[in-house]
Amino acid sequence: MQIPDKKKVTIVGCGPGDKSYITQIGIDKIIESEILIGSKRLLEIFPDVSAKQILLGRDYNDLVENIKKLTLEYNKVVVLVSGDPGFFSLAKILTKKLGINNCNVIPGISSVQLAFARIGESWSDAQFMSLHGRDGELERLTQTIKENNKVAVLTDDINNPTRIAEALQKNNITNRTAYVFENLSAHNESIHEFSIRSLCNADINGMNIVIFM
Numbered sequence: 001m002q003i004p005d006k007k008k009v010t011i012v013g014c015g016p017g018d019k020s021y022i023t024q025i026g027i028d029k030i031i032e033s034e035i036l037i038g039s040k041r042l043l044e045i046f047p048d049v050s051a052k053q054i055l056l057g058r059d060y061n062d063l064v065e066n067i068k069k070l071t072l073e074y075n076k077v078v079v080l081v082s083g084d085p086g087f088f089s090l091a092k093i094l095t096k097k098l099g100i101n102n103c104n105v106i107p108g109i110s111s112v113q114l115a116f117a118r119i120g121e122s123w124s125d126a127q128f129m130s131l132h133g134r135d136g137e138l139e140r141l142t143q144t145i146k147e148n149n150k151v152a153v154l155t156d157d158i159n160n161p162t163r164i165a166e167a168l169q170k171n172n173i174t175n176r177t178a179y180v181f182e183n184l185s186a187h188n189e190s191i192h193e194f195s196i197r198s199l200c201n202a203d204i205n206g207m208n209i210v211i212f213m
């Protein structure tokens with residue numbers, strides 16, 4: 001199934017989570033939308049929007065087919081993604097499968113941008129890796145941290161900061177500082193600095209990224 005001519009699906013980068021970090025054009029697209037698709041966390045940012053809200057599932061093939069069907073009936077289909085759509089995002093799959101000519105991508109502030117801003121460090125000289133939903137990457141991450149002075153890592157519940165620190169310690173990489181940023185932009189945001197050794201025993205539960213320096 002193809003998307004009808006002249007209909008575009010808008011992908012809005014919602015930033016780290018707090019509404020104030022979303023661009024004005026992103027907000028406008030969300031307010032005007034007829035269909036709003038996103039994770040529970042992102043949909044909850046917009047309880048008052050009149051659009052029909054659709055919870056994002058795990059099956060992205062289903063999602064793509066569903067979006068194509070929705071565009072037959074609706075003109076303003078909006079998909080919410082976290083942070084910036086160009087940075088380790090579902091947007092990559094959507095633009096590939098729907099075709100970039102059928103998508104309108106609205107940039108957002110990435111979680112890593114906010115993290116670097118919080119500690120007053122530039123990110124132009126950093127390396128980036130995502131372990132979010134990716135197994136088998138610990139070895140490559142260890143090597144990347146060994147070879148680079150500044151590495152930012154997206155994590156998940158399994159590939160969490162403690163597990164990364166244990167892998168570094170096992171590889172004798174102990175002379176680095178780790179900054180853990182939890183729940184950036186949320187009321188319970190926290191930022192902590194660890195040695196690799198202390199990170200091995202840390203208790204970190206919130207959504208987070210880690211910068212190794």
Ligand SMILES: C[S@@+](CC[C@H](N)C(=O)[O-])C[C@H]1O[C@@H](n2cnc3c(N)ncnc32)[C@H](O)[C@@H]1O
Nearest residue numbers: 016083084087110111154155183184207208209
């Ligand atoms: C699928 S990736 C999406 C990254 C997103 N495109 C971006 O630019 O931030 C999700 C990961 O980003 C990180 N992340 C996103 N929002 C965050 C926040 N508010 N606080 C801390 N980490 C966050 C976490 O590592 C999370 O597992």
